[in-house]
Amino acid sequence: MHPVRKQRLVLVLFVLLFSSAAIALVTYALRGNINLFYPPAEVAQGKAPVGQPIRVGGMVLEGSVVRSADSLHTSFELTDYEAVVPVVYEGILPDLFGEGQGAVASGELDEAGVLIASEVLAKHDENYMPPEVAAALEQSGFDQKGKAK
Amino acid sequence: MIPEIGHFALIIGFSLALILATVPAWGAWRRNSRAMALAPGLAVGTMVFVSISFICLCIAFLQDDFSVKVVASNSNSLLPPIYKFSAVWGNHEGSLLLWALILSFWTAAVALFSSQLPLLMLSRVLSVMGAIGVGFLSFMLLTSNPFARLLPGTPADGNDLNPLLQDPGLIIHPPLLYMGYVGFSVAFSFAIAALLGGRLDASWARWSRPWTNVAWAFLTLGIMLGSWWAYYELGWGGWWFWDPVENASFMPWLAGTALIHSLAATEKRGLFKSWTVLLAIFAFSLSLLGTFLVRSGVLTSVHAFATDPARGLFILIFLAFVVGGSLTLYALRAPAVSSRVSFEWVSRESLILCNNVVFLVATITVLFGTLFPLIMDALGAGKYSVGPPYFNAVFVPLMALLVPFMGLGPVSRWKRDSTRRWQSELAVPTIVAVLCGLTLPLLNAQYNVWVALAVALSSWLLLGLLRDLWYRVRGAASLSVGLRRITPSYWGMFVAHLGFAACVTGVVATSQYNIEHDLKMKPGDIEVIAGYEFRFVELVPARGANFVADEARVEVTRHGEVVALLAPQKRRYLATGQIMTEADIDGGLFRDLYVAMGEPIGDDGAWAMRLHYKPMVRWMWLGAILMAFGAFTTVADKRYRRVRAVASAPASEALHGA
Numbered sequence: 001m002h003p004v005r006k007q008r009l010v011l012v013l014f015v016l017l018f019s020s021a022a023i024a025l026v027t028y029a030l031r032g033n034i035n036l037f038y039p040p041a042e043v044a045q046g047k048a049p050v051g052q053p054i055r056v057g058g059m060v061l062e063g064s065v066v067r068s069a070d071s072l073h074t075s076f077e078l079t080d081y082e083a084v085v086p087v088v089y090e091g092i093l094p095d096l097f098g099e100g101q102g103a104v105a106s107g108e109l110d111e112a113g114v115l116i117a118s119e120v121l122a123k124h125d126e127n128y129m130p131p132e133v134a135a136a137l138e139q140s141g142f143d144q145k146g147k148a149k
Numbered sequence: 150m151i152p153e154i155g156h157f158a159l160i161i162g163f164s165l166a167l168i169l170a171t172v173p174a175w176g177a178w179r180r181n182s183r184a185m186a187l188a189p190g191l192a193v194g195t196m197v198f199v200s201i202s203f204i205c206l207c208i209a210f211l212q213d214d215f216s217v218k219v220v221a222s223n224s225n226s227l228l229p230p231i232y233k234f235s236a237v238w239g240n241h242e243g244s245l246l247l248w249a250l251i252l253s254f255w256t257a258a259v260a261l262f263s264s265q266l267p268l269l270m271l272s273r274v275l276s277v278m279g280a281i282g283v284g285f286l287s288f289m290l291l292t293s294n295p296f297a298r299l300l301p302g303t304p305a306d307g308n309d310l311n312p313l314l315q316d317p318g319l320i321i322h323p324p325l326l327y328m329g330y331v332g333f334s335v336a337f338s339f340a341i342a343a344l345l346g347g348r349l350d351a352s353w354a355r356w357s358r359p360w361t362n363v364a365w366a367f368l369t370l371g372i373m374l375g376s377w378w379a380y381y382e383l384g385w386g387g388w389w390f391w392d393p394v395e396n397a398s399f400m401p402w403l404a405g406t407a408l409i410h411s412l413a414a415t416e417k418r419g420l421f422k423s424w425t426v427l428l429a430i431f432a433f434s435l436s437l438l439g440t441f442l443v444r445s446g447v448l449t450s451v452h453a454f455a456t457d458p459a460r461g462l463f464i465l466i467f468l469a470f471v472v473g474g475s476l477t478l479y480a481l482r483a484p485a486v487s488s489r490v491s492f493e494w495v496s497r498e499s500l501i502l503c504n505n506v507v508f509l510v511a512t513i514t515v516l517f518g519t520l521f522p523l524i525m526d527a528l529g530a531g532k533y534s535v536g537p538p539y540f541n542a543v544f545v546p547l548m549a550l551l552v553p554f555m556g557l558g559p560v561s562r563w564k565r566d567s568t569r570r571w572q573s574e575l576a577v578p579t580i581v582a583v584l585c586g587l588t589l590p591l592l593n594a595q596y597n598v599w600v601a602l603a604v605a606l607s608s609w610l611l612l613g614l615l616r617d618l619w620y621r622v623r624g625a626a627s628l629s630v631g632l633r634r635i636t637p638s639y640w641g642m643f644v645a646h647l648g649f650a651a652c653v654t655g656v657v658a659t660s661q662y663n664i665e666h667d668l669k670m671k672p673g674d675i676e677v678i679a680g681y682e683f684r685f686v687e688l689v690p691a692r693g694a695n696f697v698a699d700e701a702r703v704e705v706t707r708h709g710e711v712v713a714l715l716a717p718q719k720r721r722y723l724a725t726g727q728i729m730t731e732a733d734i735d736g737g738l739f740r741d742l743y744v745a746m747g748e749p750i751g752d753d754g755a756w757a758m759r760l761h762y763k764p765m766v767r768w769m770w771l772g773a774i775l776m777a778f779g780a781f782t783t784v785a786d787k788r789y790r791r792v793r794a795v796a797s798a799p800a801s802e803a804l805h806g807a
Contacts, residue, residue, distance in 0.1 A: 006504045010494070015506065022543070026517060029542035030535070034521070039530035055534060069751035072667055091667050092747035092757050095384070095728045106534075132532050 035106060039136030043109070044083030050109045056085050057104035057133040063101055078105065078115075080140040094113040097122040102133040152217050155205025157294040159246075162198035165191050165284040169279030173272035178347070185272035192275050194259035195282060203250045206295055209216060210237050214498065216303040219243055219295050224726045225309035227695035227762040234423055235320045236310040241444060241460070242295035244323060248440070249285045251324070251331045256282065259335055259360070266356060273342035274316035274335075281334050282466045293461050309724035312696070320380040326371030326398055327709045330363020330436040333401060336408065337433035340426040341475055344482040349426065354416035357429070359784040361412060362641070365405045366419070372398050373773035384730030384745040388769065391540040396519040397439030400512050404432040407508035411779070414501045418563055419490050423483040424505070434472045435512070441468055442519070493565040500561055503554040507547055514543045533630075547752035552606040552653065555646060556613045578612035593662055593764070603657035607650035641783030648775025655768025664762040667747070671755035679762040681742060681764045682706045688754060698731070701756060703744050705735065715744045732759075 015121035035053040048054050056078055075088045076099075087105050097103055097120060108118035169191040176184025206219075210233045215221040223240045224233055238247040245584040256278040263271055289295065313319075339357035343349045375398065380388040389395065414420045441464040492498040512714035518535045522603045560574045571644040586605025592598050621639070622631025662676050670685040677683070684704045691700040705713045720729045732745035740762060747757025 007491070007494075011502075018506055019510065022514065022547075025543050026514055027545065029539045031522075033539035033542065034533050034535050037534070055532075067748075067750060071669055072747070072750070092385075092745075092759055095730055105735050131399075135532070 019034045037132045038086045041082040055106040080136045082140040087115045094122040152296040155224040158198045158201040165195040174276035188272040192256045192260035196253040199253040218297045232315045238323045242293045260333045261465045265371040274338045277338035277341045311730040312722045322374040329368020333433040334362040337430040342430035349422045355427045362780045368778040369777040391537040393622035397442045401435040403512040407505045430475045431640040456467040500558040507551045511547045560617045582609035597661045607654045610650040637785040638783040641779040645779025648772040651768045652772030660767040662764045666760045670758045696722045719743045719746045
């Protein structure tokens with residue numbers, strides 16, 4: 001074979017091999033590490049899987065935040081004003097977490113339908129609403145304050 | 150009045166950019182040298198007027214002119230003056246103006262420092278940059294005018310700047326990052342100009358190389374500052390979150406890293422020409438994509454601030470236009486510029502090729518992870534999020550794969566080398582590196598195989614570089630003569646690769662040995678982490694210019710000696726009532742001690758506290774600084790100033806060759 005052609009062939013084979021390895025790596029990494037968002041209404045209907053990483057977002061229900069007096073344990077409820085999902089979290093909550101504010105919790109649902117959160121994200125500035133929460137509220141037809149639109 | 154002057158200057162700047170984008174390009178097409186000669190003047194003129202506009206916006210912020218909408222929504226009379234500057238670019242309109250300003254700086258810099266370029270090439274390059282300027286300036290004028298007034302209805306005071314952005318790091322982070330982002334527009338414009346002219350040769354690579362290196366250095370610094378800011382300001386002690394906005398700046402960096410290496414091969418050996426052009430297009434397209442992702446608000450991100458999705462459409466169309474247009478041009482013209490230079494498989498060229506493949510694959514995997522949620526959402530398949538584990542799982546093996554190539558690269562010869570020479574060159578470094586990897590992690594309390602691997606790889610890199618340096622200087626009469634004979638571009642490579650080794654070591658050591666305790670502490674409580682005793686001494690009230698705070702006093706002792714007194718704060722900003730965590734850090738070359746406050750718990754004065762022990766975390770940022778420093782150094786190389794002699798000879802041919 002012509003040396004230039006041979007070099008090209010080797011190059012193409014190398015690129016093919018390398019990119020298929022990369023694709024395998026990506027699919028493998030993607031399998032366990034993506035999680036799907038569910039609005040509280042869908043969690044209540046049982047659409048969310050139990051024991052798999054998911055995210056749930058909504059407004060933190062007024063009066064639902066209970067902080068433990070001797071540990072970092074917190075429980076609260078997320079709502080889209082259609083349904084309510086209880087959440088427990090062990091750790092430090094973000095600064096802008098609060099009742100009547102939007103928040104997204106990621107974790108796993110247990111058998112009782114409680115979300116065991118490993119991470120809680122609150123909005124980052126006063127005017128910003130996590131897009132998923134906004135969409136979840138859009139679906140349920142309520143505004144941020146819980147009034148029907 | 151001043152905002153109106155600013156607005157007017159912006160319109161003039163836009164008009165000049167429009168002329169720059171059209172007249173010299175027409176001149177280059179019709180070979181009209183008078184039209185072409187207008188380009189440098191127009192470039193400088195655009196810069197002057199955009200600067201005036203920018204200065205006007207700064208004045209509006211400094212004077213607390215709350216009749217200007219962006220000032221009213223992003224500043225406050227209590228805001229310390231220095232942060233009024235970060236408020237200028239801490240919002241959508243202002244940051245776009247900064248983008249346009251930096252683009253006009255780069256354009257003017259190309260106009261002023263490229264007298265050795267043939268006029269034909271220069272006018273094409275400046276026209277392309279002018280066209281990019283037109284895109285951004287029209288975007289501002291049509292959708293996001295920074296000088297829009299609130300008349301009537303001027304508020305008495307402003308909304309204040311988001312407290313997270315009230316930080317010295319954030320004053321220089323965006324400008325540096327944009328210097329990098331926008332700097333790739335120079336490489337892009339050179340590539341497009343070369344495609345238009347149909348002439349791609351070593352001198353083309355030599356022209357665009359210093360610009361690309363400088364842009365890459367700025368981007369490196371910008372990303373590094375962003376990571377550092379996240380570390381001390383977000384209050385969770387993390388330094389990289391694989392957040393879409395971070396990825397937005399990281400993708401151009403990855404593509405840019407591939408580009409600066411492939412440019413080296415193009416300059417030295419005339420290889421990979423069309424590939425280099427494609428990388429230049431990629432790097433800048435990814436910069437634009439980054440701007441789109443950040444500015445359009447399509448992402449869920451810890452960085453996402455209130456944005457207007459309607460504006461996203463404009464950038465998306467602009468992006469499609471730039472990427473589509475340049476790729477079409479590439480498809481039409483690239484076959485004409487392909488190289489016919491051969492090289493052996495065992496050579497520096499093939500190692501650079503490996504570098505490029507690794508970086509490109511890394512770019513694509515990050516791009517995929519970043520866009521995956523957007524694609525799934527657009528398809529209606531659900532709202533997914535791709536977390537850090539995905540990125541770590543694909544990125545870490547890729548970088549580990551990179552280091553062996555990096556070790557071989559600098560010691561190999563162009564065109565043809567032999568594996569036997571590699572063996573003899575690197576046998577000693579390999580043995581020493583393995584020994585380092587086996588022994589050095591023993592200095593820490595527990596042995597960790599990943600740290601061992603990272604130490605072995607980085608020390609292999611370091612020792613290979615040192616051995617190569619030794620070969621270069623040993624023939625000289627004395628060490629200092631030998632060292633002086635080494636070119637700035639070699640030093641640049643040396644320092645940058647060293648920085649990469651430091652970065653890898655820092656990242657792996659801090660990820661593996663990091664200890665984090667979140668716990669409840671009341672005054673008097675002691676918590677021991679890695680031999681350091683953290684004692685919560687007391688809680689005191691504190692006050693700043695525009696906030697009140699609870700301050701925890703934490704004393705850290707080790708073996709009975711006081712190591713540090715830390716004073717993290719929980720602040721409440723007066724203008725918005727926003728609560729913010731201010732961590733306190735005792736930094737050091739080998740370890741950082743980090744304390745942040747959570748929230749009060751119970752009634753006995755206890756607080757949730759976050760205590761961190763982070764070994765070698767600073768190596769990562771020091772490494773990034775070294776990389777940037779290395780890239781700046783290469784520009785000092787003499788051959789970039791000697792180009793006139795080389796360039797003038799083929800200039801006449803260029804006039805006909807297109």
